[in-house]
Amino acid sequence: MTIKTDETPAPDETAEKAGNADKADKAGKGGKDAEGAAVEAVEPAEGELDERDELDELVDDEDDTEAGSAAAEASGDGVGAAAAAVVSAGLGLAALTGTWVGKVVSERETLIGQIKAQGGTAAQQINEIYADAWHSTALVNGVFAFLALVVAVLVLVRPQRPGWVRAVALGGAVLGAIGLFLSAGMYFDLFLNLPTAP
Numbered sequence: 001m002t003i004k005t006d007e008t009p010a011p012d013e014t015a016e017k018a019g020n021a022d023k024a025d026k027a028g029k030g031g032k033d034a035e036g037a038a039v040e041a042v043e044p045a046e047g048e049l050d051e052r053d054e055l056d057e058l059v060d061d062e063d064d065t066e067a068g069s070a071a072a073e074a075s076g077d078g079v080g081a082a083a084a085a086v087v088s089a090g091l092g093l094a095a096l097t098g099t100w101v102g103k104v105v106s107e108r109e110t111l112i113g114q115i116k117a118q119g120g121t122a123a124q125q126i127n128e129i130y131a132d133a134w135h136s137t138a139l140v141n142g143v144f145a146f147l148a149l150v151v152a153v154l155v156l157v158r159p160q161r162p163g164w165v166r167a168v169a170l171g172g173a174v175l176g177a178i179g180l181f182l183s184a185g186m187y188f189d190l191f192l193n194l195p196t197a198p
Contacts, residue, residue, distance in 0.1 A: 078162065084155045085169035091148030092175025095141045095183065102140035109133040122197030131194050138186035145179030148172050 113128030120128070152173035156166060185191045 078165070081155050081158060081161050082165045082168075084151050085165045085172060088148045088152035088155065088172025089168050089175060090172075091144050091151065092172045092179055095145035095148055095179030096175060098137065098141060099144060102137045102144075105140050106133040106137045109136045126195055126197060134194075135187050138183045142180060142183030142187065145176045145183055148176030149180060150176075152176055 109132040110129055113125075113130075113132050117125040117128040149172075152169045155161065155169035156173065161169075182191075
Protein backbone atom coordinates (compact mmCIF):
# COMPACT_ATOMS: atom_id res chain seq x y z
CA MET A 1 0.00 0.00 0.00
CA THR A 2 1.13 3.28 -0.82
CA ILE A 3 0.59 6.19 1.30
CA LYS A 4 0.19 9.33 -0.51
CA THR A 5 1.57 12.16 1.19
CA ASP A 6 0.59 15.49 0.24
CA GLU A 7 3.60 17.57 -0.14
CA THR A 8 1.84 20.82 -0.19
CA PRO A 9 3.72 23.34 1.75
CA ALA A 10 2.31 24.66 4.85
CA PRO A 11 0.69 28.06 4.56
CA ASP A 12 3.44 29.63 6.60
CA GLU A 13 6.09 28.35 4.25
CA THR A 14 4.19 29.61 1.21
CA ALA A 15 3.76 33.05 2.67
CA GLU A 16 7.41 33.17 3.58
CA LYS A 17 8.50 32.20 0.06
CA ALA A 18 6.13 34.74 -1.47
CA GLY A 19 7.45 37.44 0.85
CA ASN A 20 11.01 36.62 -0.12
CA ALA A 21 10.10 36.74 -3.83
CA ASP A 22 8.38 40.12 -3.35
CA LYS A 23 11.40 41.45 -1.53
CA ALA A 24 13.70 40.23 -4.31
CA ASP A 25 11.45 41.84 -6.94
CA LYS A 26 11.32 45.08 -5.01
CA ALA A 27 15.06 45.02 -4.51
CA GLY A 28 15.51 44.40 -8.24
CA LYS A 29 13.09 47.18 -9.11
CA GLY A 30 14.68 49.45 -6.51
CA GLY A 31 18.08 48.80 -8.05
CA LYS A 32 16.71 49.52 -11.50
CA ASP A 33 15.03 52.70 -10.21
CA ALA A 34 18.29 53.82 -8.59
CA GLU A 35 20.18 53.13 -11.82
CA GLY A 36 17.53 55.05 -13.82
CA ALA A 37 17.74 57.99 -11.43
CA ALA A 38 21.52 57.97 -11.70
CA VAL A 39 21.33 57.88 -15.52
CA GLU A 40 18.78 60.71 -15.50
CA ALA A 41 21.02 62.68 -13.16
CA VAL A 42 23.95 62.17 -15.53
CA GLU A 43 21.97 63.01 -18.67
CA PRO A 44 21.05 66.56 -17.59
CA ALA A 45 24.66 67.08 -16.60
CA GLU A 46 25.73 66.06 -20.10
CA GLY A 47 23.02 68.35 -21.56
CA GLU A 48 24.28 71.21 -19.42
CA LEU A 49 27.80 70.56 -20.68
CA ASP A 50 26.57 70.68 -24.27
CA GLU A 51 24.76 73.97 -23.56
CA ARG A 52 27.88 75.38 -21.90
CA ASP A 53 30.01 74.32 -24.87
CA GLU A 54 27.56 76.00 -27.26
CA LEU A 55 27.55 79.18 -25.16
CA ASP A 56 31.35 79.17 -25.03
CA GLU A 57 31.49 78.80 -28.82
CA LEU A 58 29.01 81.68 -29.25
CA VAL A 59 31.02 83.90 -26.90
CA ASP A 60 34.24 83.01 -28.73
CA ASP A 61 32.59 83.76 -32.08
CA GLU A 62 31.35 87.13 -30.76
CA ASP A 63 34.82 87.94 -29.39
CA ASP A 64 36.39 87.03 -32.74
CA THR A 65 33.84 89.16 -34.59
CA GLU A 66 34.36 92.12 -32.25
CA ALA A 67 38.13 91.78 -32.49
CA GLY A 68 37.95 91.53 -36.29
CA SER A 69 35.68 94.58 -36.58
CA ALA A 70 37.87 96.53 -34.15
CA ALA A 71 40.95 95.63 -36.16
CA ALA A 72 39.19 96.61 -39.40
CA GLU A 73 38.10 99.91 -37.88
CA ALA A 74 41.58 100.55 -36.53
CA SER A 75 43.20 99.79 -39.87
CA GLY A 76 40.63 101.86 -41.76
CA ASP A 77 40.96 104.69 -39.28
CA GLY A 78 44.76 104.43 -39.44
CA VAL A 79 44.72 104.74 -43.24
CA GLY A 80 42.44 107.79 -42.98
CA ALA A 81 44.70 109.42 -40.41
CA ALA A 82 47.78 108.75 -42.54
CA ALA A 83 46.09 110.23 -45.60
CA ALA A 84 44.98 113.28 -43.61
CA ALA A 85 48.53 113.79 -42.32
CA VAL A 86 49.95 113.70 -45.86
CA VAL A 87 47.21 116.07 -47.07
CA SER A 88 48.01 118.54 -44.28
CA ALA A 89 51.69 118.49 -45.21
CA GLY A 90 50.82 119.03 -48.88
CA LEU A 91 48.47 121.90 -48.06
CA GLY A 92 51.11 123.52 -45.86
CA LEU A 93 53.71 123.24 -48.60
CA ALA A 94 51.25 124.67 -51.14
CA ALA A 95 50.54 127.59 -48.81
CA LEU A 96 54.25 128.45 -48.71
CA THR A 97 55.06 128.00 -52.39
CA GLY A 98 51.80 129.26 -53.88
CA THR A 99 49.16 127.44 -55.89
CA TRP A 100 47.68 127.54 -59.34
CA VAL A 101 44.47 128.87 -57.79
CA GLY A 102 46.41 131.74 -56.22
CA LYS A 103 48.05 132.54 -59.55
CA VAL A 104 44.71 132.58 -61.39
CA VAL A 105 43.12 134.84 -58.76
CA SER A 106 46.15 137.15 -58.82
CA GLU A 107 46.11 137.49 -62.60
CA ARG A 108 42.37 138.13 -62.56
CA GLU A 109 42.83 140.93 -60.05
CA THR A 110 45.67 142.33 -62.17
CA LEU A 111 43.45 142.40 -65.24
CA ILE A 112 40.57 144.02 -63.34
CA GLY A 113 43.04 146.55 -61.92
CA GLN A 114 44.34 147.40 -65.40
CA ILE A 115 40.82 148.01 -66.61
CA LYS A 116 39.96 150.20 -63.61
CA ALA A 117 43.26 152.09 -63.58
CA GLN A 118 43.08 153.39 -67.15
CA GLY A 119 43.40 157.15 -67.00
CA GLY A 120 43.96 157.09 -63.24
CA THR A 121 46.83 158.45 -61.22
CA ALA A 122 50.02 156.50 -60.57
CA ALA A 123 48.94 155.71 -56.99
CA GLN A 124 45.62 154.34 -58.24
CA GLN A 125 47.36 152.22 -60.85
CA ILE A 126 49.76 150.78 -58.25
CA ASN A 127 46.89 150.03 -55.90
CA GLU A 128 44.62 148.50 -58.54
CA ILE A 129 47.21 146.54 -60.50
CA TYR A 130 49.75 145.49 -57.88
CA ALA A 131 48.20 145.67 -54.40
CA ASP A 132 44.93 143.87 -55.15
CA ALA A 133 46.74 141.02 -56.90
CA TRP A 134 49.24 140.78 -54.03
CA HIS A 135 46.49 140.69 -51.41
CA SER A 136 44.46 138.13 -53.38
CA THR A 137 47.47 135.81 -53.54
CA ALA A 138 48.02 136.24 -49.81
CA LEU A 139 44.37 135.46 -49.13
CA VAL A 140 44.38 132.25 -51.20
CA ASN A 141 47.66 131.10 -49.62
CA GLY A 142 46.23 131.90 -46.17
CA VAL A 143 43.19 129.71 -46.84
CA PHE A 144 45.47 126.80 -47.83
CA ALA A 145 47.61 127.37 -44.73
CA PHE A 146 44.55 127.45 -42.48
CA LEU A 147 43.23 124.20 -43.97
CA ALA A 148 46.64 122.56 -43.50
CA LEU A 149 46.71 123.64 -39.87
CA VAL A 150 43.16 122.42 -39.14
CA VAL A 151 43.70 118.99 -40.77
CA ALA A 152 47.03 118.51 -38.98
CA VAL A 153 45.56 119.40 -35.59
CA LEU A 154 42.65 116.98 -36.14
CA VAL A 155 45.13 114.18 -36.84
CA LEU A 156 47.30 115.08 -33.85
CA VAL A 157 44.48 115.20 -31.30
CA ARG A 158 43.31 111.67 -32.16
CA PRO A 159 44.95 109.08 -29.87
CA GLN A 160 47.03 106.05 -30.81
CA ARG A 161 48.50 107.07 -34.13
CA PRO A 162 51.71 105.57 -35.50
CA GLY A 163 54.83 107.67 -35.05
CA TRP A 164 55.30 108.49 -38.71
CA VAL A 165 51.68 109.69 -39.02
CA ARG A 166 52.15 112.01 -36.07
CA ALA A 167 55.45 113.26 -37.52
CA VAL A 168 53.92 114.04 -40.93
CA ALA A 169 50.93 115.72 -39.27
CA LEU A 170 53.25 117.77 -37.09
CA GLY A 171 55.17 118.81 -40.21
CA GLY A 172 51.89 119.82 -41.83
CA ALA A 173 50.92 121.84 -38.76
CA VAL A 174 54.28 123.66 -38.75
CA LEU A 175 54.06 124.39 -42.48
CA GLY A 176 50.47 125.57 -42.06
CA ALA A 177 51.37 127.87 -39.17
CA ILE A 178 54.31 129.38 -41.08
CA GLY A 179 52.15 129.77 -44.19
CA LEU A 180 49.39 131.44 -42.17
CA PHE A 181 51.89 133.84 -40.60
CA LEU A 182 53.44 134.77 -43.97
CA SER A 183 50.03 135.13 -45.64
CA ALA A 184 48.83 137.48 -42.90
CA GLY A 185 52.04 139.49 -43.26
CA MET A 186 51.55 139.73 -47.04
CA TYR A 187 47.88 140.67 -46.77
CA PHE A 188 48.47 143.44 -44.22
CA ASP A 189 51.75 144.62 -45.86
CA LEU A 190 53.77 143.88 -42.73
CA PHE A 191 56.91 142.65 -44.50
CA LEU A 192 56.96 144.86 -47.60
CA ASN A 193 55.29 148.19 -48.18
CA LEU A 194 53.46 148.91 -51.39
CA PRO A 195 55.53 150.85 -53.89
CA THR A 196 54.76 154.55 -53.96
CA ALA A 197 54.57 156.82 -56.97
CA PRO A 198 57.42 159.39 -57.33
